[in-house]
Amino acid sequence: MPKVSVIIPTYNRAHYITQALESVFAQTFRDFEVVVVDDGSTDNTKEALSTYMESIRYIRQENRGEAAARNSGIRASTGEWVAFLDSDDMWEPQTLETLIEASRVNPDAGLIAMRARAIRSDGSRTNRTFGKKKVDLSFTTKSLLWGESGAIMMPMVRRHLFEKVGGFDESIPSAADCDMWLRLSFHTRMVGVPEPLLLCRIHGENVSGDRSLNARMWIRILEKFSAEHPEFVRSHPWFFRRAMGKESIRLGRELLALSSGNAATLREARCYLLRSIATFPFFLRAYVYLLWSYIFPESYERWRKWERSRRV
Numbered sequence: 001m002p003k004v005s006v007i008i009p010t011y012n013r014a015h016y017i018t019q020a021l022e023s024v025f026a027q028t029f030r031d032f033e034v035v036v037v038d039d040g041s042t043d044n045t046k047e048a049l050s051t052y053m054e055s056i057r058y059i060r061q062e063n064r065g066e067a068a069a070r071n072s073g074i075r076a077s078t079g080e081w082v083a084f085l086d087s088d089d090m091w092e093p094q095t096l097e098t099l100i101e102a103s104r105v106n107p108d109a110g111l112i113a114m115r116a117r118a119i120r121s122d123g124s125r126t127n128r129t130f131g132k133k134k135v136d137l138s139f140t141t142k143s144l145l146w147g148e149s150g151a152i153m154m155p156m157v158r159r160h161l162f163e164k165v166g167g168f169d170e171s172i173p174s175a176a177d178c179d180m181w182l183r184l185s186f187h188t189r190m191v192g193v194p195e196p197l198l199l200c201r202i203h204g205e206n207v208s209g210d211r212s213l214n215a216r217m218w219i220r221i222l223e224k225f226s227a228e229h230p231e232f233v234r235s236h237p238w239f240f241r242r243a244m245g246k247e248s249i250r251l252g253r254e255l256l257a258l259s260s261g262n263a264a265t266l267r268e269a270r271c272y273l274l275r276s277i278a279t280f281p282f283f284l285r286a287y288v289y290l291l292w293s294y295i296f297p298e299s300y301e302r303w304r305k306w307e308r309s310r311r312v
Contacts, residue, residue, distance in 0.1 A: 003031040004096055004156065005077030009069030010087035011039040014048040016201065019123065021052055023090035023199070029097040032083075033057065035076050037069040067168035067176035074162050083156040084177075088201045090119070095197040099156045102193050110188030111181070113139065113155040117196040121203035129196045139190040141182065142236060145243040149178040152190070153198045161188055172221065174214040179221045186229070212258060215251035222247060245280025248272045253289050257304040259297055269293055 006024050010017050017036070024034055034056040038045055040063030049058060059072055074082055083099065085091060099112045106112070115131030132139070132151040139148055165183045168176045184190065222244050226233050233240045255269035273290040276283060292300050 002033040002079045003100065004029075004033075004081045004083050005073075005079035005159065006032050006034045006083050006085060006096075007037065007070060007073035007077060008034065008085050008087050009037045009039055009066050009073060010041065010045060011063065011066075011069075012041045012043045012045065013087040014041070014043045014045040016088040017045065018048055018052075020085055020087050020090055021049075021056070023093075024085065025055070026093050027091065027096045028094050029100055032096060033077070033079060035059065035073045036087075037061065037073045037076075039063050039065065039069040065170060065173055067170045067172060070176075071167035071170065074159065074167060077159060079159060081156050082159045082162070084154045085198075086154065088203070089154070090123070090199040090201070092195075092197045092199065094195075096156075098193055098195060098197060102191065103156070106189070106191050108189050109191045110158040110161050111139075111152070111155050111184055111190040112157075113152040113190065113192040114198050115151075115192070115194065115196040116153045116198035116200040118202050119199045121201060123199075123201070125199070126202075130200065131196065132192050137192040137194060139181070139185065139192065141185040141232065142239050144178075144182050144185055145236075145239045147243075147246070149181055151192070152177075152181050153200070155181075155190075157184070158188070169224075172217050174210065174217045175221060176217075178218070179224070182221070182225060212251060212254035215247055215254055218247040219244070219251065241280045242282075245276045245283060245286070248276035248279060249283055249286045249289065252276060252286070252293075256289060256293050256297060257301050259293075260301055261298070266293060266297060 008020055036049065036056050036058050038060040040061060057076055059076055061072055070084065102112045103109060115129055118126045118128040120126065131153050132148060139152060161184055164187060169179050172179055252269045252272035255265055255272065259266040259269060270290060270293050273286050276286045
């Protein structure tokens with residue numbers, strides 16, 4: 001039984017996945033297995049993996065989404081810990097060693113997160129880093145609702161916890177990982193390490209992802225959270241209402257960027273911005289976006305396209 005099961009879900013990433021695998025096999029910590037879940041790729045992913053087949057456990061399934069691919073990988077894993085890596089990203093050589101050492105120092109923690117460094121599509125590094133920046137490197141339910149769920153970068157999680165809370169919610173096509181971290185926060189202590197150990201590739205495909213879908217799914221996650229943990233919502237209304245207000249702004253903003261003269265989309269954008277103000281009236285930007293939607297909505301769409309182009 002290996003100490004760590006490294007799970008790599010992939011879909012049409014033949015041009016990147018070998019780099020992800022090479023970064024795993026370059027780890028200074030060696031007690032691991034690798035499970036690659038091919039979620040119905042239509043490119044030459046299997047051919048790209050051909051030279052690795054003796055070193056990995058390869059699972060191919062029909063295309064069902066990243067949450068389903070991760071669940072398949074968890075079911076096939078045997079390690080005490082499960083570590084996730086997206087197939088277009090990479091690890092620093094000391095990643096697993098650092099995470100395992102953090103688990104030794106924090107024996108009661110069931111989730112160990114890391115920070116990330118942005119790399120370009122060609123693999124060259126940038127100075128941009130992501131993740132938890134506070135001195136306190138622990139995560140709580142309240143801090144996740146406050147906005148730190150995105151700071152949990154492809155963590156290492158004790159495998160038995162997935163058996164306890166169930167797998168990733170396959171009905172959520174986007175942000176299912178954030179939903180999982182929220183659920184786990186009720187069952188284990190979660191900590192992070194300060195080093196940017198994940199090399200997160202920024203390229204056209206992930207930058208142009210469906211941000212409106214992600215915002216919709218976050219609203220669904222929060223509605224599910226409220227139904228499953230009403231006592232927490234009653235005890236911490238400020239945290240929950242702020243989170244719901246924030247995601248309503250985000251969806252309203254993304255719909256505004258997509259409206260392009262479509263009256264129905266523009267009305268929906270305004271509805272979510274008004275919902276944000278009604279839920280949590282302390283975000284100034286909600287009022288700014290709402291005013292923008294009435295004065296000159298087309299200019300916001302152009303601004304967003306320019307702003308996104310700078311991230312590639």
